[in-house]
Amino acid sequence: MAWLRCILHIDLDAFYASVEEVVNPDLAGLPIIVVMGEANTQRGAVATASYAARRFGVHSAMPVGQARKLCPQGVYLPVRHGLYEEHSQKVMDLLRQQTPLIEQVSIDECYADITALQGELDGPQIAAQWQELVKTQTGLGASVGVAANKLVAKMASGHNKPSGLTVVEPGYEAEFLSPMPVGDLYGVGPKWAARLNSLGVMTVGDLAAADLDILRENFGPHLGQDLQERAAGRSSETVITSRETKSLSAERTFFEDTYNRAELWRHIQQMSEELAGRLHKQELLARTIAIKLRFNNWRTITRAITLASPTDLADEIAFAAGGLMRMAWKRGTPLRLLGVRVSNFSETGAPRQLLFPYSYRTR
Ligand code: DGT
Ligand code: MG
Numbered sequence: 001m002a003w004l005r006c007i008l009h010i011d012l013d014a015f016y017a018s019v020e021e022v023v024n025p026d027l028a029g030l031p032i033i034v035v036m037g038e039a040n041t042q043r044g045a046v047a048t049a050s051y052a053a054r055r056f057g058v059h060s061a062m063p064v065g066q067a068r069k070l071c072p073q074g075v076y077l078p079v080r081h082g083l084y085e086e087h088s089q090k091v092m093d094l095l096r097q098q099t100p101l102i103e104q105v106s107i108d109e110c111y112a113d114i115t116a117l118q119g120e121l122d123g124p125q126i127a128a129q130w131q132e133l134v135k136t137q138t139g140l141g142a143s144v145g146v147a148a149n150k151l152v153a154k155m156a157s158g159h160n161k162p163s164g165l166t167v168v169e170p171g172y173e174a175e176f177l178s179p180m181p182v183g184d185l186y187g188v189g190p191k192w193a194a195r196l197n198s199l200g201v202m203t204v205g206d207l208a209a210a211d212l213d214i215l216r217e218n219f220g221p222h223l224g225q226d227l228q229e230r231a232a233g234r235s236s237e238t239v240i241t242s243r244e245t246k247s248l249s250a251e252r253t254f255f256e257d258t259y260n261r262a263e264l265w266r267h268i269q270q271m272s273e274e275l276a277g278r279l280h281k282q283e284l285l286a287r288t289i290a291i292k293l294r295f296n297n298w299r300t301i302t303r304a305i306t307l308a309s310p311t312d313l314a315d316e317i318a319f320a321a322g323g324l325m326r327m328a329w330k331r332g333t334p335l336r337l338l339g340v341r342v343s344n345f346s347e348t349g350a351p352r353q354l355l356f357p358y359s360y361r362t363r
Contacts, residue, residue, distance in 0.1 A: 006123030008112040009153035013141040013162035015108035017050035019087045022139040031074040045255035103239045113239040124167045151235035173233025178205030207231035247343035250274045257296045257334030271340040272318035285310035286342035289320035294337035303328045
C-alpha cells in the first residue's frame, strides 16, 4: 500500500573507511581506521573506523594512540577528503537519477521524498531497491530509514547499522522513538539533554509525555512545544532539493583544540575545495562567504563577507575565508571547530560581472 508521505534517510556506512576499501579491495574486511591529523604519531584522532575495527572498540573522535592500543593490527590511513567527496558525488548523482527530490545534508547522507515514486513498489520496497543499487553501482553500503517524515527517517537510518533498512510505519512514530535516550533525539544537543535529564526527562517517551507547561517554562513557549512535537515523532519539514538550497557548508570539529595557523589554513583550503566542488556540480555561484569559529569555551562566532562578484572557485572561497579568519581569530587562540559556508547563490548561467574588485590567487 502506498504511503501518503514517504521519506527516506540514507546514510553510508563507515563512509571514509568504506571508500578506502572500495579503492583498494585488498583491504576488504580488515579493521580500517581513517585518521585525521598525523596517522603515524600519537597525535591525531580517528575520523572513522570500519565495522571490523569498531569490534575492537575503536570509534570516531578517539585519539589515535588509544585506537592503536585497542587495535594494534589495524590498518591506519590518513584522510583523503578529495577522494571521499568524489565517491559522495557518485552516490548522490545515482540517487538524483531516481528522483530530483534529494536533499544532501552531509558528505554521506541525504533525504529523499519518494512519495510520488510509489506504484508497483511501495516505499520500503523502493528503499530496499535503492540500497541494493548503491551497493552494486558504487560498492558502498548504506543504512536506510523509511518513515512519514524526515525526523523519524533520520532516527530510523541509525537504528540498525550497517546495511540496515528500518521501516517505521505511519502511526508508529512515537512508539519507535519512545525508548531512546532523550539526547539521541535529532536536534536535542548535550546541553538540552542535561537540562531535560535534570527535569526527570530521560527518554524520548518521557519528553512526549512531559508536562508542556514545564517544558515551556524551561525552554520557552515555542521550543518547549516543538520539543514535544518532535518527541512524538511529528515534524513537518520538507525535503529541500539542491535547487532550493540556500547555503552549503563544511565544518571540521577538532578533537584537540587547534591553534596552529598552517593547519587551520589547510582545513580552510580543503573545505573550500569541497564547497567549490558542490557549487560547480549544482551549477551555482556563491556571493557570500562565511566562517564559523567555535572556541574551547564553546563560544561560537560567525563572520561573513559578500563578494563583488559571485564565485565557484576554491581559491576565491579560501581567500575570502582566510581574510575573515585574520579579522576574527587572534593568533594562538585554540579552536574547537572551524567551518566555511557559502550562500547568496546565483546560477552559473546568470550574467557574471567580469571585473573583479580584487583579483587574487592564494598560495
Ligand atoms: P556510520 O554512519 O556510523 O556507519 O559511520 P560513518 O563513518 O559513515 O559516520 P558518519 O555518517 O557519522 O560520518 C560520515 C563521515 O564523516 C565519516 O566516515 C568520517 C566523517 N566523520 C564522522 N565523524 C567525524 C569526526 O568526529 N571527525 C571527523 N574529522 N570526521 C568525522
Ligand atoms: Mg555514515
